Amino acid sequence: MSLGVCYFPEHWPSERWATDVEQMAEAGLEYVRMAEFSWARVEPERGEFDFAWLDEAVELVGDHGMDAVLCTPTATPPKWLVDEHPDIRQADADGTPREWGSRRFTCFNSPTYREETERIVREMTARYADDPHVVGWQADNEYGCHRTVRCYCEDCAAAFREWLESTYGDVETLNEAWGNTFWSQQYPDFESVDPPGPTPAEHHPSRLLDYYRFANDSVVEYNRLHADLIREANDDWFVTHNFMGDFPTLDAYSLADDLDFLGWDSYPTGFVQDRRPGAPTTDELRAGDPDEIGMNHDVYRGAKRAPFWVLEQQPGDVNWPPHVPQPGEGAMRLWAHHAVAHGADAVLYFRWRRCREGQEQYHAGLRKQDGSPDRGYHDAAATAPELFDLAPVDAPVALLHDYESLWATETQPHSPDWHYWSHLRAYYDALRARGVQVDVVPPSTGLDGYAAAVAPTLYLAGEGLADHLTAFVENGGHLLLGARTGEKDPYNQLHETLAPGPLADLAGARVARHESLPEQFDTAVDYRGGAYEFRTWAGWLDPTTAETRGRYRSGEAADEPAVVHDGAGDGTVTTVGCWPGAGLADALVEDLLAAAGVAHTAPFPDGVRAAERDGYTWVTNFTSEPRSLAVPADAAFVVGDDTVGAYDVAVVESPLDAVGLEQY
Amino acid sequence: MSLGVCYFPEHWPSERWATDVEQMAEAGLEYVRMAEFSWARVEPERGEFDFAWLDEAVELVGDHGMDAVLCTPTATPPKWLVDEHPDIRQADADGTPREWGSRRFTCFNSPTYREETERIVREMTARYADDPHVVGWQADNEYGCHRTVRCYCEDCAAAFREWLESTYGDVETLNEAWGNTFWSQQYPDFESVDPPGPTPAEHHPSRLLDYYRFANDSVVEYNRLHADLIREANDDWFVTHNFMGDFPTLDAYSLADDLDFLGWDSYPTGFVQDRRPGAPTTDELRAGDPDEIGMNHDVYRGAKRAPFWVLEQQPGDVNWPPHVPQPGEGAMRLWAHHAVAHGADAVLYFRWRRCREGQEQYHAGLRKQDGSPDRGYHDAAATAPELFDLAPVDAPVALLHDYESLWATETQPHSPDWHYWSHLRAYYDALRARGVQVDVVPPSTGLDGYAAAVAPTLYLAGEGLADHLTAFVENGGHLLLGARTGEKDPYNQLHETLAPGPLADLAGARVARHESLPEQFDTAVDYRGGAYEFRTWAGWLDPTTAETRGRYRSGEAADEPAVVHDGAGDGTVTTVGCWPGAGLADALVEDLLAAAGVAHTAPFPDGVRAAERDGYTWVTNFTSEPRSLAVPADAAFVVGDDTVGAYDVAVVESPLDAVGLEQY
Amino acid sequence: MSLGVCYFPEHWPSERWATDVEQMAEAGLEYVRMAEFSWARVEPERGEFDFAWLDEAVELVGDHGMDAVLCTPTATPPKWLVDEHPDIRQADADGTPREWGSRRFTCFNSPTYREETERIVREMTARYADDPHVVGWQADNEYGCHRTVRCYCEDCAAAFREWLESTYGDVETLNEAWGNTFWSQQYPDFESVDPPGPTPAEHHPSRLLDYYRFANDSVVEYNRLHADLIREANDDWFVTHNFMGDFPTLDAYSLADDLDFLGWDSYPTGFVQDRRPGAPTTDELRAGDPDEIGMNHDVYRGAKRAPFWVLEQQPGDVNWPPHVPQPGEGAMRLWAHHAVAHGADAVLYFRWRRCREGQEQYHAGLRKQDGSPDRGYHDAAATAPELFDLAPVDAPVALLHDYESLWATETQPHSPDWHYWSHLRAYYDALRARGVQVDVVPPSTGLDGYAAAVAPTLYLAGEGLADHLTAFVENGGHLLLGARTGEKDPYNQLHETLAPGPLADLAGARVARHESLPEQFDTAVDYRGGAYEFRTWAGWLDPTTAETRGRYRSGEAADEPAVVHDGAGDGTVTTVGCWPGAGLADALVEDLLAAAGVAHTAPFPDGVRAAERDGYTWVTNFTSEPRSLAVPADAAFVVGDDTVGAYDVAVVESPLDAVGLEQY
Ligand SMILES: [Mg+2]
Ligand SMILES: [Mg+2]
Ligand SMILES: [Mg+2]
Ligand SMILES: [Zn+2]
Ligand SMILES: [Zn+2]
Ligand SMILES: [Zn+2]
Known part of the structure; x- marks a missing residue:
C-alpha cells in the first residue's frame, strides 16, 4: 500500500525539480504521476518534439527510488492542432462547437482526432518503452468530465448510424425494439437517424438510451486505442484511467477489460456540495461523507473485483466546489487510510504544489506555490509510515449497480426527486453503517462468492437477468430487489407484463401500480411492527406467491403491500416497493444480513x-x-x-x- | 351526455383489438377517438398508403355500437417527410431549428407543410367520407403545445411582413400605431420588419403584441385549412380541436367560428403543479382544483356559448407533471360529472391502455399495459350509467377574458407576481364559490343575456369596447372593472389620457397612479367597514362622478380610493384598483350578484x-x-x-x- | 447647484413643446437634455437630415433661460443602417448576433460603425456648433448597458489580436505572462488567439482578464472618437457621459481623461432590487439605500476628484425593476439634496413626461402622459429654490477601488457569496455611517491629500502599487488592507510568494492560507476584547513584523491571526484577513479614523x-x-x-x- 503524488515539472523552473523530488521521497511517497496535460510542451509545433524536460524529471524520480506513472496528454491538444483541424471539436445538441480553451472538448469519434491520438501516443510510449523508472500509464484524463461523454457532431452522427446498423441489422428491428409507432417515429432507414437534437417536447426514451449507450461505447473504443498502443510499446506496463466520483454518463465497468486496474479521483469536500441532493453538514464540508467516497471506492474496486488506485486524492482546499473551507486537521491522512480500508493499493495526492497559472490556482498542493509545505504535506508524511501490505478486500455482499438503468431512469425519472445514486445510497449506507464491505458490481457479475445481493434499481431487466438472479437465489443467495426494478425491457420499453417483468416469478409479486410523492405527503410503511418513513416512490405490490411483510400506512396506497418476501431453492428474495428512509433501510438490511449469516456491527453513527x-x-x-x-x-x-x-x-x-x- | 376514450390500435397486435373494443362497449363508452399521431403508419413511404388497420378498427368500433372520431395526424409528420423538406421545421428566436423527434415542431406558415397537410388530410377524409361509423374529426392535436404557437423561421418572417402590410397598409401607419419614434425604431418599409430576435434589452411591446397576434392568426389559418378539407369530404361531420388548459399563447375564441364545438384536454392533478403559481395542497395533488378545471370548461363552453367536449380526460396517473401521486379514489368519476355540470356533452378518457412505447409510458390508461383494468376503468364504468341528457348551461354572469390583453400584459407585466390567469381566477373563484355559472367569453361577445359581467383586466381598450360596455350598463347590466383595465390602446401604447382611457366616463374615475408591491408590504383595503387584503397591484383611483366605496389602508397609497362605484342608465359599474384577495373578491362579487339579482349560495369551502x-x-x-x-x-x-x-x-x-x- | 430634466420633444406633438418648456422653467429647472435616441428622427433615410424639430426645441429651451445639453444618438442606429450593414451588430460568445430592436447592440470595434458614428456626430455637432443655447454634450448613452461591453464578433476577434500584439510584442511574452503551460494553452502566434467562446470547462483566468481589459479599452476608444469630434466642432462645449450604478464591466476611471466631468444615472429603488445580494427592506423599496447611491456618487466624483452630474435621476415609479412601489413622499427631493451633499453640480430628472410609446411606458416622468404633474414634478419644484452654490467636496479618506481587481475576482470568485461591490460596501458603509466623506478612487491616484486610505481588495498587485502605498504610509498616511489583497499579479497569476505578494513587507504579514465559508459555519473574530462576526472569507495571517490585533474564534482557523497592525515611517497599516460584518467594519474604521485624526460622528443608523x-x-x-x-x-x-x-x-x-x- 503506497502513497504518491501528481507532479507537473513543466510548471516550474527546472532548477527547482531536484528539490521537489527530494522532498517527495522524504515524505515517503513512492509514485509520481506526470505529463498529464503536456501535449503542447511535448510537441510545441507539429512534428517538433521536446522530451528533454520529461526525461530529466523521470530520471530524477527514479534516482530517488520512486516510480513514474505517465499520462497520455490527449485531454488537452495544442491550439495549433485545433486550428489545423477544427473538426476534432465536439458539438452541443444545438450544433454549437465546444471550443478550445479548457480541456476534454475533442470528439471521441473524430477520425482525425483518433489519428492524432495514435500519433502522439506512439511517440510518447516509444520514448519511454525502455525506461526502467516508468511503471505504467494513465490513459487520457477523466473521460467525459464537464459533460463531454455525449457529443452531437457530424462524426458522431455518422458513427451512431453505424452503431445502430451493427446493433440492429435492419431498421425494422430498430423500429420494433424502440417502439417507434408512438408519435409516428418510425425510421425509413438507418441513414435517417440523427443524434437527439433540440425538440419542443421530450425525446423518445429508447432513442435517448441508445444514444447514451453509443456515446459510452465511443469512449470505450477511444480508451482501447490508448491501451493497445501503450501495451504495444511495452507489455509490462500497467494501463489505468482516472475515473470520477458519482459519475453519471460513463459506465466504468465497460472499460474494465481494457485496463489493468481502475483509478479514480477523490475530492471529498467537493463531492458533498456538487453531486448530491441536500445541503452538506459542517462536518461534511470539512471531511466529506465516508459513504459517498466509499461507494466510489467500491465501484472502482468492484469493476474488476480487485484493488484500485486513487489517482488523485484531495490534498487540501480545492478550486472547483462552491465553497472551500479548509479540510479538518488530519483529513488528508484520514482519506488515505479510508481508501486503503476499501481496497486501494495506492493513493496519489493531486497535486504536488499549488500552481501559479491558469484555471487551478485555487487548488492546493501538498506544498504551497512558494514551495513551503501545506497541511497536506504533513498529513501525507504522517501517513506513509503507517501503511503496510494487505490482501484484497473480501466482500460478503454485492450491490448490483447498472449504469444503463441509471441512464434509462434519467430519460423518464417521473419525479424531480428521483436520483439514481441517492437511491443506491439508501441501501449502501445501511450496509456500511453496520461495517459490511460491499462490492458495487454490474448485475451481470458472477455472484458465486456472495452471501447476499442488493439490487436497488435494476430498471432494465431481460430474461437473462432473471435467470441469473434466480440461479443466485436457488443456490442459497439472499436477494433484495428495490423500487423500480424491472419496470422496463432492455430497450427502455415497458414489459408486456407488469413490473418487475421477467423478475416477477422470482419476486413472487408484481407492481400493481406506482406513484411518485412530493414532500408534502406523510409517507410511511409498517414493517416489523414499527412505522418507518419512505420517500419519493410507492410501488403498490401485488403478491402472487410472496408473503407480505410491510404495508403502506396512509394515502391512496394505505394497506397496499410495500415489502414482500419469498423463497426459491435455498435462498430468499425480498422485494421493496418504495425508496426506504434510513430506518427502513437499516431494518431491511439487518434482516437480509441475518438471513445470509453475514458478520456485521451495531449501526455506527453518521460519519x-x-x-x-x-x-x-x-x-x-x-x-x-x-x-x-x-x-x-x-x-x-x-x-x-x-x-x-x-x-x-x-x-x-x-x-x-x-x-x-x-x-x- | 356520453363517455368515450382515445384509442391507438396501431400500438397493439391486431389480435387484441376485438377484445379492447368489446371492453370499451361493456364499460358504456360511446365514442372512440383514433388516428391522432398515425401519419407514418398511414403513409410509411411517400404515396404508399395503408388504411387497412384503421378500416378494421373503425369497423370494430361501429360493430359494437360506438362512434369513431378521427384525427388528422399532422402533429407528427414522418421522418421521411422532414428529411425531404427540412424547411417545414419551426425555428427558435435565435434561429435554431426545432427538430423532429417529439411532436408539433412544424411551421404553421410553411407553404410546403400546408401542401403536405392538404395532401394527407384529403387522403384520409376521402377514405372515410362514406363510413357510417365516423361521426367527426379532431383537427391536428393541441395546437401550440410545447411553446410552438410562435415560430421565428424565414417563412414566418415573410408571412409576418405580409400580415403587417395587410393590417396597416403603409409603413407610416405602422410606425405611428406602434409608436416607433421611441429608441429610433421607425421602419423604412415593411420589408425591414423581422420577427423579434435576441436583443440585449427588451423588445418594443407593440412589435411583440403584433407578432403574437400574427402567430395566433397563423394557427387560425392552418386550422381552417383542416376544417375546410374535412367538410369538403363530408359536410355532416363535426370538426373540433383539443385545446389545452390555462393555455396562454393561442386565442381559443379565434378558432371558434371554424369549429362545430370546442374540445379540450383536462389533466387536473398536472395543472395544479405546472401552470399556476403557488404549491398545490395534497387534496389538489389527488383531484386537482375544481375552479382551475371549471374555468377552462367555461372558456371552451363560452367560446361558442354552447356545449363542449372534454377530448382528453385524465384517466389516472400521468407522465408529465413533476410529481404523480395516484388520483383520489373515484376522482376519474368526479371529473366526468364535474365536466357535465359545466356543460360538457361528452368526456373522452385519454387513453384506453397504457402504452409500452415511447414518451408516454408513464401515462396510465383506463387499462394497464397488460390489458387488465386500472382504477380509471372502474370509475368510467361506474359513471356511464349515471349520465343523462341535459339542456345546455344557462349562465347569468359573463367573465370577460381577452387573450390579447393577456399577451400585452406579458410584454410589460411590471411585477414578477403578475399572472393574468390568476387575476381572472380571483373573481372566477369567488363567483364559483357561490355556485354561480359563469360564461368566460371574449369582450366583444353580445352581453344581452347576462345580468352581470366581470372584466378583471381588459388591458387593451378602444372606443368600440367603451361603447359596447356602456350599452350593457345603460341597458341594466351590472359591470365590475378590475385592475389594469384600459391601461393601453389596442396597439399596446398608453392612451393619451389616464387609465382606463376610453372607459373612464363609464367608470366615473381615472387611475391617478399605480404601483406594484412585493409580499413584504402589508396591503389591505377598507371596504364595507372591514379590512380586506389585496396583492401585487394598487391603482390609486381618482373618481370624477363615481362614489368611493373602498380605500387603501397603508403605505404611500393610504386613503387613496381603491374601489369606486357609479351608475349609468339602469345599470351600475364598480371599478377596482387592486388585485383582490379571496375575502375582498367575495365581498365585491356578493355585492354585484345582489345588485344584479343573480341566484347564488353561501360560499362553499375551497375544493x-x-x-x-x-x-x-x-x-x-x-x-x-x-x-x-x-x-x-x-x-x-x-x-x-x-x-x-x-x-x-x-x-x-x-x-x-x-x-x-x-x-x- | 442646478436641476434639469431629460426631454424627448420628438415623442410629442410640436404644438405641446412651448407648454412643456414653460412648465420646466416654472419649476426652476436649468438644463434640458435632448436628442438622446434620435438618430432615425434626425436622419430618416441615409443622407436625408431633419434638424428642424431639434432646432425649435433648443430655441424654446434657450428662450426660457435654460441651457440645452445634447446627446450623440449612437446607442440606437436606425433600422435602415443595420440592414445596410449587419456587420455592425455585436455577437454573443456562441456567435449569435445581437439584433436590432432595443438598443446598444452595436460593436465598439466595428470599423463600419465607427465610420457611421463619425458621420452622424459630425453632422449633429456641426449643426449646433454656434448655437448659444447648447452648452455641452453627452456622448452616446450608458455604454455597456444590458451586458454589452463584451462582444465576441469577428471585428472584436481581430481587434483583440492587435491589442495583444501591441500589449505583449511577441507571443512568448504573452504565453509567459498568462501562464499558458497550464493545460497546454500555449499559443503559437497572435493570430491563433480567439475571444473566449463556449468551452466545456472554465476559461483561463488570464485570458479572460485580458479580454475584459481589451473590451473596456474598446469603449474608451469609441468614447474618445465622440469626444474628439464634439470638441473639434466647439471647444467650449463640455463632454460627459451617463454611467450606471454599481456597474461591473466598464472602468469609469479609464474614460475620465476624455470627459470634462462624469455623469451617472441614479435609480435608487431599482438598484436595491437588481444589483445587490439580499432582499431590500420596505424603506429601501420606497427610497433606496443611501450608501448604494452614495458610493456611486463618490466613484464618479472620485474619477476626476471633481464635481459630477446626475444625468438621470429617478422621477417616480420606473419600468425596469422587478417590483415598483411608489417612492416615499418627498423621495425625489431627498435624492437631489443627497446628490448635492456628495458633490453633484447638477441633477437632471429622467424624464420630463411619461412616454406613451415603446419599452418605457411604465417609466414615470415629472409629468404624466396626459401632461398633468406627477409627484416628481412637485418634488423638483420644491427642491430648486433650496439649492445654492457650494465648493467641491473635500474628502479626508480615499477608498481604493480597482475595476481590474473586480474583473479578476469574477474569473475566480472561489465562493458564490463573493461580490466585489458588497465587500467594498462593508468598509464604505462604516465610513459613511460616521459621516465621513470618501473619495472612491483608483489605486494609482495620488494620495497626498488623504489622511487615511482603505483598500478592501486590491487583488491584482504589482511592485508599482507596493511602492505607491508604501510611500503613502511612510509619509504619515494610515492604510487599511482588506481580504484578498495582493493574491494575484497584474496578469491574474498567483505571485511566486504568498499573498499579499509585493505588499507583504508593507503589511508585515503574509496570508498563510485562506478558506471560503458558507453560511452554516459560525464565523467570528476576537478584536478589541469583543467578538465580531465576519462572512465568506478567512485569510489566515502570518505576521512577520506586524502585531496581531484580532484572531479567529472557531473552526479550523481558530486562534489564527485575522487582523494585524504594523507601522512604516509616520503612518500605519492594518491588514484584515476576512470580510468584516458591520460591527467589525465599524470598529476597524473607528480605529483608523482615530489614528488618522479624521473628524467623524457617532454611528448613524441604517438609512x-x-x-x-x-x-x-x-x-x-x-x-x-x-x-x-x-x-x-x-x-x-x-x-x-x-x-x-x-x-x-x-x-x-x-x-x-x-x-x-x-x-x-
Ligand atoms: Mg487517538
Ligand atoms: Mg355518498
Ligand atoms: Mg422637518
Ligand atoms: Zn462527436
Ligand atoms: Zn415558421
Ligand atoms: Zn464586436
Whole structure:
C-alpha cells in the first residue's frame, strides 16, 4: 500500500525539480504521476518534439527510488492542432462547437482526432518503452468530465448510424425494439437517424438510451486505442484511467477489460456540495461523507473485483466546489487510510504544489506555490509510515449497480426527486453503517462468492437477468430487489407484463401500480411492527406467491403491500416497493444480513465507519466529535488507539464484529 | 351526455383489438377517438398508403355500437417527410431549428407543410367520407403545445411582413400605431420588419403584441385549412380541436367560428403543479382544483356559448407533471360529472391502455399495459350509467377574458407576481364559490343575456369596447372593472389620457397612479367597514362622478380610493384598483350578484363546488373530507345522496340556491 | 447647484413643446437634455437630415433661460443602417448576433460603425456648433448597458489580436505572462488567439482578464472618437457621459481623461432590487439605500476628484425593476439634496413626461402622459429654490477601488457569496455611517491629500502599487488592507510568494492560507476584547513584523491571526484577513479614523446619513421614521429644521462632528 503524488515539472523552473523530488521521497511517497496535460510542451509545433524536460524529471524520480506513472496528454491538444483541424471539436445538441480553451472538448469519434491520438501516443510510449523508472500509464484524463461523454457532431452522427446498423441489422428491428409507432417515429432507414437534437417536447426514451449507450461505447473504443498502443510499446506496463466520483454518463465497468486496474479521483469536500441532493453538514464540508467516497471506492474496486488506485486524492482546499473551507486537521491522512480500508493499493495526492497559472490556482498542493509545505504535506508524511501490505478486500455482499438503468431512469425519472445514486445510497449506507464491505458490481457479475445481493434499481431487466438472479437465489443467495426494478425491457420499453417483468416469478409479486410523492405527503410503511418513513416512490405490490411483510400506512396506497418476501431453492428474495428512509433501510438490511449469516456491527453513527480488510478493522471518524472504541481486550492497534479523535483513524487487528463504539 | 376514450390500435397486435373494443362497449363508452399521431403508419413511404388497420378498427368500433372520431395526424409528420423538406421545421428566436423527434415542431406558415397537410388530410377524409361509423374529426392535436404557437423561421418572417402590410397598409401607419419614434425604431418599409430576435434589452411591446397576434392568426389559418378539407369530404361531420388548459399563447375564441364545438384536454392533478403559481395542497395533488378545471370548461363552453367536449380526460396517473401521486379514489368519476355540470356533452378518457412505447409510458390508461383494468376503468364504468341528457348551461354572469390583453400584459407585466390567469381566477373563484355559472367569453361577445359581467383586466381598450360596455350598463347590466383595465390602446401604447382611457366616463374615475408591491408590504383595503387584503397591484383611483366605496389602508397609497362605484342608465359599474384577495373578491362579487339579482349560495369551502344545469344541482367534492348537504326535503338525488364523500359527487333535482352544506 | 430634466420633444406633438418648456422653467429647472435616441428622427433615410424639430426645441429651451445639453444618438442606429450593414451588430460568445430592436447592440470595434458614428456626430455637432443655447454634450448613452461591453464578433476577434500584439510584442511574452503551460494553452502566434467562446470547462483566468481589459479599452476608444469630434466642432462645449450604478464591466476611471466631468444615472429603488445580494427592506423599496447611491456618487466624483452630474435621476415609479412601489413622499427631493451633499453640480430628472410609446411606458416622468404633474414634478419644484452654490467636496479618506481587481475576482470568485461591490460596501458603509466623506478612487491616484486610505481588495498587485502605498504610509498616511489583497499579479497569476505578494513587507504579514465559508459555519473574530462576526472569507495571517490585533474564534482557523497592525515611517497599516460584518467594519474604521485624526460622528443608523460639504452638514433620512437632530445651539438650518421627517432632509451650517441624532 503506497502513497504518491501528481507532479507537473513543466510548471516550474527546472532548477527547482531536484528539490521537489527530494522532498517527495522524504515524505515517503513512492509514485509520481506526470505529463498529464503536456501535449503542447511535448510537441510545441507539429512534428517538433521536446522530451528533454520529461526525461530529466523521470530520471530524477527514479534516482530517488520512486516510480513514474505517465499520462497520455490527449485531454488537452495544442491550439495549433485545433486550428489545423477544427473538426476534432465536439458539438452541443444545438450544433454549437465546444471550443478550445479548457480541456476534454475533442470528439471521441473524430477520425482525425483518433489519428492524432495514435500519433502522439506512439511517440510518447516509444520514448519511454525502455525506461526502467516508468511503471505504467494513465490513459487520457477523466473521460467525459464537464459533460463531454455525449457529443452531437457530424462524426458522431455518422458513427451512431453505424452503431445502430451493427446493433440492429435492419431498421425494422430498430423500429420494433424502440417502439417507434408512438408519435409516428418510425425510421425509413438507418441513414435517417440523427443524434437527439433540440425538440419542443421530450425525446423518445429508447432513442435517448441508445444514444447514451453509443456515446459510452465511443469512449470505450477511444480508451482501447490508448491501451493497445501503450501495451504495444511495452507489455509490462500497467494501463489505468482516472475515473470520477458519482459519475453519471460513463459506465466504468465497460472499460474494465481494457485496463489493468481502475483509478479514480477523490475530492471529498467537493463531492458533498456538487453531486448530491441536500445541503452538506459542517462536518461534511470539512471531511466529506465516508459513504459517498466509499461507494466510489467500491465501484472502482468492484469493476474488476480487485484493488484500485486513487489517482488523485484531495490534498487540501480545492478550486472547483462552491465553497472551500479548509479540510479538518488530519483529513488528508484520514482519506488515505479510508481508501486503503476499501481496497486501494495506492493513493496519489493531486497535486504536488499549488500552481501559479491558469484555471487551478485555487487548488492546493501538498506544498504551497512558494514551495513551503501545506497541511497536506504533513498529513501525507504522517501517513506513509503507517501503511503496510494487505490482501484484497473480501466482500460478503454485492450491490448490483447498472449504469444503463441509471441512464434509462434519467430519460423518464417521473419525479424531480428521483436520483439514481441517492437511491443506491439508501441501501449502501445501511450496509456500511453496520461495517459490511460491499462490492458495487454490474448485475451481470458472477455472484458465486456472495452471501447476499442488493439490487436497488435494476430498471432494465431481460430474461437473462432473471435467470441469473434466480440461479443466485436457488443456490442459497439472499436477494433484495428495490423500487423500480424491472419496470422496463432492455430497450427502455415497458414489459408486456407488469413490473418487475421477467423478475416477477422470482419476486413472487408484481407492481400493481406506482406513484411518485412530493414532500408534502406523510409517507410511511409498517414493517416489523414499527412505522418507518419512505420517500419519493410507492410501488403498490401485488403478491402472487410472496408473503407480505410491510404495508403502506396512509394515502391512496394505505394497506397496499410495500415489502414482500419469498423463497426459491435455498435462498430468499425480498422485494421493496418504495425508496426506504434510513430506518427502513437499516431494518431491511439487518434482516437480509441475518438471513445470509453475514458478520456485521451495531449501526455506527453518521460519519463514523468501520471496515475490515485482511483481518484488520479500520474505524474512520469523519466528524469533529471524538469517539471511544470498544474492542476485544487483546486486540492490537496498529494505527492509533481506542480514542479516535476528530478526523482521525484507528486500525485494530480484530474481526469486524468485535468492534464497536463505547458510548453512543 | 356520453363517455368515450382515445384509442391507438396501431400500438397493439391486431389480435387484441376485438377484445379492447368489446371492453370499451361493456364499460358504456360511446365514442372512440383514433388516428391522432398515425401519419407514418398511414403513409410509411411517400404515396404508399395503408388504411387497412384503421378500416378494421373503425369497423370494430361501429360493430359494437360506438362512434369513431378521427384525427388528422399532422402533429407528427414522418421522418421521411422532414428529411425531404427540412424547411417545414419551426425555428427558435435565435434561429435554431426545432427538430423532429417529439411532436408539433412544424411551421404553421410553411407553404410546403400546408401542401403536405392538404395532401394527407384529403387522403384520409376521402377514405372515410362514406363510413357510417365516423361521426367527426379532431383537427391536428393541441395546437401550440410545447411553446410552438410562435415560430421565428424565414417563412414566418415573410408571412409576418405580409400580415403587417395587410393590417396597416403603409409603413407610416405602422410606425405611428406602434409608436416607433421611441429608441429610433421607425421602419423604412415593411420589408425591414423581422420577427423579434435576441436583443440585449427588451423588445418594443407593440412589435411583440403584433407578432403574437400574427402567430395566433397563423394557427387560425392552418386550422381552417383542416376544417375546410374535412367538410369538403363530408359536410355532416363535426370538426373540433383539443385545446389545452390555462393555455396562454393561442386565442381559443379565434378558432371558434371554424369549429362545430370546442374540445379540450383536462389533466387536473398536472395543472395544479405546472401552470399556476403557488404549491398545490395534497387534496389538489389527488383531484386537482375544481375552479382551475371549471374555468377552462367555461372558456371552451363560452367560446361558442354552447356545449363542449372534454377530448382528453385524465384517466389516472400521468407522465408529465413533476410529481404523480395516484388520483383520489373515484376522482376519474368526479371529473366526468364535474365536466357535465359545466356543460360538457361528452368526456373522452385519454387513453384506453397504457402504452409500452415511447414518451408516454408513464401515462396510465383506463387499462394497464397488460390489458387488465386500472382504477380509471372502474370509475368510467361506474359513471356511464349515471349520465343523462341535459339542456345546455344557462349562465347569468359573463367573465370577460381577452387573450390579447393577456399577451400585452406579458410584454410589460411590471411585477414578477403578475399572472393574468390568476387575476381572472380571483373573481372566477369567488363567483364559483357561490355556485354561480359563469360564461368566460371574449369582450366583444353580445352581453344581452347576462345580468352581470366581470372584466378583471381588459388591458387593451378602444372606443368600440367603451361603447359596447356602456350599452350593457345603460341597458341594466351590472359591470365590475378590475385592475389594469384600459391601461393601453389596442396597439399596446398608453392612451393619451389616464387609465382606463376610453372607459373612464363609464367608470366615473381615472387611475391617478399605480404601483406594484412585493409580499413584504402589508396591503389591505377598507371596504364595507372591514379590512380586506389585496396583492401585487394598487391603482390609486381618482373618481370624477363615481362614489368611493373602498380605500387603501397603508403605505404611500393610504386613503387613496381603491374601489369606486357609479351608475349609468339602469345599470351600475364598480371599478377596482387592486388585485383582490379571496375575502375582498367575495365581498365585491356578493355585492354585484345582489345588485344584479343573480341566484347564488353561501360560499362553499375551497375544493367543494356547486353548479346548476337544467334544473339539477351538482355538488362536487374535490377534497378528502366528506361533506353533508342541506337540500330541500323533497329534493330528489339522481346521483349519490346527502353525504358527499371524499372525491365524490351528488346530483340533486333542485335549484342552486336551495343547496348548501349542512355544517361548515 | 442646478436641476434639469431629460426631454424627448420628438415623442410629442410640436404644438405641446412651448407648454412643456414653460412648465420646466416654472419649476426652476436649468438644463434640458435632448436628442438622446434620435438618430432615425434626425436622419430618416441615409443622407436625408431633419434638424428642424431639434432646432425649435433648443430655441424654446434657450428662450426660457435654460441651457440645452445634447446627446450623440449612437446607442440606437436606425433600422435602415443595420440592414445596410449587419456587420455592425455585436455577437454573443456562441456567435449569435445581437439584433436590432432595443438598443446598444452595436460593436465598439466595428470599423463600419465607427465610420457611421463619425458621420452622424459630425453632422449633429456641426449643426449646433454656434448655437448659444447648447452648452455641452453627452456622448452616446450608458455604454455597456444590458451586458454589452463584451462582444465576441469577428471585428472584436481581430481587434483583440492587435491589442495583444501591441500589449505583449511577441507571443512568448504573452504565453509567459498568462501562464499558458497550464493545460497546454500555449499559443503559437497572435493570430491563433480567439475571444473566449463556449468551452466545456472554465476559461483561463488570464485570458479572460485580458479580454475584459481589451473590451473596456474598446469603449474608451469609441468614447474618445465622440469626444474628439464634439470638441473639434466647439471647444467650449463640455463632454460627459451617463454611467450606471454599481456597474461591473466598464472602468469609469479609464474614460475620465476624455470627459470634462462624469455623469451617472441614479435609480435608487431599482438598484436595491437588481444589483445587490439580499432582499431590500420596505424603506429601501420606497427610497433606496443611501450608501448604494452614495458610493456611486463618490466613484464618479472620485474619477476626476471633481464635481459630477446626475444625468438621470429617478422621477417616480420606473419600468425596469422587478417590483415598483411608489417612492416615499418627498423621495425625489431627498435624492437631489443627497446628490448635492456628495458633490453633484447638477441633477437632471429622467424624464420630463411619461412616454406613451415603446419599452418605457411604465417609466414615470415629472409629468404624466396626459401632461398633468406627477409627484416628481412637485418634488423638483420644491427642491430648486433650496439649492445654492457650494465648493467641491473635500474628502479626508480615499477608498481604493480597482475595476481590474473586480474583473479578476469574477474569473475566480472561489465562493458564490463573493461580490466585489458588497465587500467594498462593508468598509464604505462604516465610513459613511460616521459621516465621513470618501473619495472612491483608483489605486494609482495620488494620495497626498488623504489622511487615511482603505483598500478592501486590491487583488491584482504589482511592485508599482507596493511602492505607491508604501510611500503613502511612510509619509504619515494610515492604510487599511482588506481580504484578498495582493493574491494575484497584474496578469491574474498567483505571485511566486504568498499573498499579499509585493505588499507583504508593507503589511508585515503574509496570508498563510485562506478558506471560503458558507453560511452554516459560525464565523467570528476576537478584536478589541469583543467578538465580531465576519462572512465568506478567512485569510489566515502570518505576521512577520506586524502585531496581531484580532484572531479567529472557531473552526479550523481558530486562534489564527485575522487582523494585524504594523507601522512604516509616520503612518500605519492594518491588514484584515476576512470580510468584516458591520460591527467589525465599524470598529476597524473607528480605529483608523482615530489614528488618522479624521473628524467623524457617532454611528448613524441604517438609512440615515450625514455629510459635510463647504461648511454645511446634510442629514438625509431614507427611512419612514422621523428623526430628531442634535446640533449646536447657534447652528442655522438652511433647509428644514431639527426634525427630519420620513424621506426628508435638513441642511445645517455646522461642521460634521457637531451633528448627531437626539435619540437613537
Ligand atoms: Mg487517538
Ligand atoms: Mg355518498
Ligand atoms: Mg422637518
Ligand atoms: Zn462527436
Ligand atoms: Zn415558421
Ligand atoms: Zn464586436
